[in-house]
Amino acid sequence: MPEGMLIVLSGPSGAGKGTLCSQLLKRRPELVLSVSVTTRPPRPGEIDGVSYYFTDEARFKKMIDAGEFLEWAKVYNNYYGTPKKFVEEQLKQGKDVILEIDIQGARQVKKNCPNAVFIFILPPDIEELKKRIIKRGSENKESFDLRVKSAEEELKAMYDYDYAVVNDVVEEAVKKLESIILAERCRVKRNKELLQLVRKEGCQS
């Protein structure tokens, strides 16, 4: 069975990648979402094991030491990480796996899994980004300023990505994500079986 594809959705905090990700999963139920582990406290409505696996710092650090993360990052004094085992198992079963992670994490995935698809989610503009962060409302002033500055820095990371999707109209942005995934499945380099078929067929007659 051909291996699945690892799809990294990343971008500045507050670009709306969470919304896009959940809409994408609704429209493409064959995709598997990797649930991250975090030490950040749950926000209202977040469910353990669905939104994140919530844990404490001591346990998180043990997981780091045991090499259990595909990537991990410390963002705004909280830890976030992707459990390696789950992702590898799903890929082996031929499933396409979505990672919705921050930019630090995406950089590590790029190093470890250069064949993954890297998609950068952009807010319509910086002003819009600030509004979204304000709306989220769970931050104090200091934490807010830190996030905005970091977001601006992070925009520059786009250069290292394969695709950029501006999250202006959610419906449109989700359609673009879908197209990117369908297109990547057609990449010659991802179709080893097709290549073998061609080699075989090409030598007949």
Next chain:
Amino acid sequence: MPEGMLIVLSGPSGAGKGTLCSQLLKRRPELVLSVSVTTRPPRPGEIDGVSYYFTDEARFKKMIDAGEFLEWAKVYNNYYGTPKKFVEEQLKQGKDVILEIDIQGARQVKKNCPNAVFIFILPPDIEELKKRIIKRGSENKESFDLRVKSAEEELKAMYDYDYAVVNDVVEEAVKKLESIILAERCRVKRNKELLQLVRKEGCQS
């Protein structure tokens, strides 16, 4: 205005790329088809200026000498070529242009326009390919054998393409082509304006 994208649909003769191309153009009216010039006689139903610009060998050779082709090839004793001027004008106007050309021609485009998108159309299998060529019915035995042998050779060219689309179910294949085009429009490297915006925004605040 950002420049349009050059999209090359190619593949072995008889893979059904003509059908896919016309279906794609129906679903994506913003795409512009480049009409080729050929010395091959019209088949029943083909219209000059729509299917091809039909011309004679002397005139075609003059066009070669004048450097009027983006690519040209001699296939089965007939010449085929893409007029350069039309394609360049459309791209400058920001239009995405489709070239439906044979593999020799695609090789030349790859040299001259490395940023084009290269899509290889595959027949479901070699047997199917043979059937399609037989159905076409305008060939004698010699010409038929030449085409089949050449098709098998040409399958190997797939390695140099970005995408491979198997033409088993037309509807599905067209959807894949659409997705590839939508996805390529999101490529970071194709979004210079976005990159400039990021650079500018990234330095503010």
